[in-house]
Each structure stands twice: as C-alpha cells, then as structure tokens.
Amino acid sequence: MPHPKKVGALPVNGSDELKQTNEIGMVIPLLEPLDIAGKTITADALLTQRKLAQYGIDHNAHFVFTVKDNQPTLREAIRLIFEGRGVPDFTEPLTLAHGRIEQRSICTTTRLNDYLDFPGVGQVFVIKRPIEKTTGKRSTETVYGVTSHTPASANAAAVLAFNRGHWTIENGCHYILDWIWDEDRCTLRTGHGPQNITALRRFAIGAIRSKSRDTVAATIQRLARNVRLVFDYRRMTDNSRCRSQPPQEQAG
Numbered sequence: 001m002p003h004p005k006k007v008g009a010l011p012v013n014g015s016d017e018l019k020q021t022n023e024i025g026m027v028i029p030l031l032e033p034l035d036i037a038g039k040t041i042t043a044d045a046l047l048t049q050r051k052l053a054q055y056g057i058d059h060n061a062h063f064v065f066t067v068k069d070n071q072p073t074l075r076e077a078i079r080l081i082f083e084g085r086g087v088p089d090f091t092e093p094l095t096l097a098h099g100r101i102e103q104r105s106i107c108t109t110t111r112l113n114d115y116l117d118f119p120g121v122g123q124v125f126v127i128k129r130p131i132e133k134t135t136g137k138r139s140t141e142t143v144y145g146v147t148s149h150t151p152a153s154a155n156a157a158a159v160l161a162f163n164r165g166h167w168t169i170e171n172g173c174h175y176i177l178d179w180i181w182d183e184d185r186c187t188l189r190t191g192h193g194p195q196n197i198t199a200l201r202r203f204a205i206g207a208i209r210s211k212s213r214d215t216v217a218a219t220i221q222r223l224a225r226n227v228r229l230v231f232d233y234r235r236m237t238d239n240s241r242c243r244s245q246p247p248q249e250q251a252g
Helices: 023-031 050-058 072-082 156-179 193-211 216-224 227-233
Strands: 008-011 018-021 040-043 062-067 095-097 100-102 105-109 123-133 138-147
Touching: 023 050, 040 050, 040 156, 050 062, 062 072, 062 156, 072 105, 072 123, 072 138, 105 156, 123 156, 138 156, 156 193, 193 216, 216 227
Parallel strands: 040 062
Antiparallel strands: 008 018, 062 138, 095 100, 100 123, 105 123, 123 138
C-alpha cells in the first residue's frame, strides 16, 4: 500500500511539536503571507475544498477549481446540469502538437449558484477536449469545475484560460517531479531530507532547461545511461570546459 504523501509540517498550538500534513493542510498557511486580493486561485481536484474557497472569498480573491470524485455530490450536480448541452459557449481553434490534434470547448452556467452547497459559486463549467492522434485513435477528456467568478468578471473564454494556465504550471514542474522522479512515492520523510531532495530535483530541472534543446525526460534518460555525461554537461571536466583563449601552438 502506498504511503500518504507528506508535503510539510505545521506547529501544534501551545507546543513545540510539529505535525506532518499533506497539500490540503498546507495550502492556506502557504497563502497567508501573500496578498491575494484581486487574484484568482486555481487548484486541481484535491484542493477543491470549501475551506479554501471561503478563505479566498474572505480575502477578496477568486477561485477556479476542478471537481472530481472527491466531491461526488458537487460533481454529479454539475454533470447533470450540462447533460444534453449541445453548443458550447466558447471553442478554441484546432491545435496540432505532440502528434495529436485537439480542440478545447467550454460551457458555463449560473443555474446552480443558489443550489450548490459550496461557498461563493459564481458559475460552474464543463470543459471538453476531443483528441485525435496521428494514429487515428480518438478520445475525449471531460473536466467539470466551479468558480467564484461571475460571467461579468470572467466569461467562458476567461474561465478556460484560467484552467489552462493552471495546468501549464502543473505540467511544467509538478508533473515532472511526480512522473520523472516518482516523487509521490519517495520514502524520504525525516529531517530536512524531503526539502533538500526536492530542491536538488528542481535545480536539475532548471539546469537541464537552460542548456538542453531536448525534453527534461529525454535528457535525464540520456545522462542516466552515462554518468560521465553528467560531468560534461555541467562543464566539470577538462574536455568540456570553456577556454577563454585558444591553446598556443607548439613551437617547432
């Protein structure tokens, strides 16, 4: 059985003791030092929590949350309201990337605002992404969500942009940490070990992106097959060092 992921420690009131907690427990303490007034908080399904939504409202911020099976009643209500809905409110142009053609569309509604037991609902939405790979295989991804933005503060196109912006960050960093280094299953738990190893992994990602024209995953696989390449990559060997002056020719 996999161990639950621990991502931080919080002080216990009236004690010097620290308690380990996961992302849900850490998100509000992480936001507390920040001025989030006028900002929009985006989160995936794990953080679609009433407490976080209310925190955003109390601090004059908006939220855009993905809704999945950890909120089954909320998800089912949103699914039903869009059942049979045909024409989307906004559709992006077709894009071709990574060997696949895709096109996102979004439907929004305010019809659940007074019905849902969730703080500050301004509208709910469903995003559909039909995908056709160059092999001919077709599939459709469907994402449900809720936001405190009303249509006046964020129309359908803006809500879709918030959702895409969130996953740009997620895929650009967290996805790499989770899938390339399998960080979620790392058993390092004590002391400063978790923070140190995460810092090293992030440093490696930054170093690779600054130098490699290939993907992070492909570069790591190439370096892993030959440890010597790691030192060459970081210019830590005589062969790979930049020489400020060309070597002098030997006198005959």
